Amino acid sequence: MTDRQRARYEQLGTNLDVVERRIADACRAAGRARSEVSLVVVTKTYPAEDTALLAALGVTEVAENRDQDAAPKAELCVGLPLTWHFVGQLQTNKVRSVVRYADLVHSVDRPRLVESLAAAVRNAERAPLGCLVQVALDKEAGEGQHRAGVAPAEVPALADLIADTPGLRLAGVMTVAPLSGPLAGDPSAAFGRLAEIASAVRAAHPAATMVSAGMSGDLEQAVAAGATHVRVGTAVLGVRSPLG
Template sequence: MTNDIFGPFPGGPAFQSSLDERQRARYEQLGANLDVVEKRIADACAAAGRARDEVTLVVVTKTYPAEDTALLAGLGVTEVAENRDQDAAPKAERCTELPLTWHFVGQLQTNKVRSVVRYADHVHSVDRARLVASLSAAVLSAGRAPLGCLVQVALDKEAGEGGHRAGVAPAEVGELADLIAGTPGLRLDGVMTVAPLAGPLAGDPARAFARLAEIASGVRARHPAATMVSAGMSGDLEQAVAAGATHVRVGTAVLGVRSPLG
């Protein structure tokens, strides 16, 4: 495999000419999948009366190799997400010259924080005060730019369900948002959720994302710059866009059915 695909200027004829036959086939497959997803987002925006540029596609590259990330960059993808540091850290290092913004979307343990702040531009899964403190310490120690943080909202906890799942109950979002906003080295970017598996909103992503929109509005009332609303995945991105999501996290629809990294 050539390293040309990991250079700083992916895309265009020179990039495509650097691909071998297997890479070119994967490149074409990813491009076709991206076209389908882009049309879905564009159609959802049109149906909701929103401009297409109001919604950012974040491609979730978890379980897929760095080569796929480079091919996506060659196709014009600029935002990618990972959920496990042990996979993300080496992948981000391999892709360091590519013009990519990295989102960490998985549950984050404090012992992984120092590694994550080396490459992540946004952490979508901030759900407790201890994590806020750890992220702040790591960012300040690294001397890097402020880290964008989103409060992970567990909508099932509003109904008393999902007690052990990641995320904070809707009633606790404001307090955690205030803490992030006032913590050195961190920047409050907004809120994130996944469609709940329990409680009254389970199986109804439209209602779930509408509830997130209400919560996001409350956060913005106190913190006007916290405009990110991260919601929607391959199966429910249309409902998320309709409810006002600014970032949709799509993996399977772009990369295919997941299999573990070898």
């Protein structure tokens, strides 16, 4: 390991320790076991070298949001014991590539995407792909129509479709704190609403236990509301450069 790599390794380790304490404290405050919450480190815009360092530090779950960045990175890291989450908006023309490396796709938000994912899984002859319904909470108030995700009222039908589609596995639900509507600026209320939606999905599909919510700035509120997976990037890797 070079001096530069060693310095980066130590920096990432320090940041991970801080995030781990935050998650542990949030679990304690919520009366939850630390084992109930998984840390997914969002590695977008950072190189495969950082992903390898994270794996060496014990990180087991990483996330990407753009296939053009994720595909080559996953290939470079193919020998590492990592679970890969795809969390970005997914176009159907990227599906074939994504199913080659992703273990879970958090951003399923339309029937056409379900169809494309299933076809790609069949062609790849791979294990079933875990899928989460992306919920756009602002759409419940008739806002945020341009944002990815389905309105809460549409979640049951999309969850049923995923569960009934060969090659796919309904894993749960995902959201990002809304930017508009009555829940904007109130992550506790937003994640509480997601918890209600997640509970309804689990009632129909007991194996769909994942609740993906919370990022660097609001992971505590997500844990308090019952999130099982928090997606943390900046707090671990640092402030990102603008995407090209």
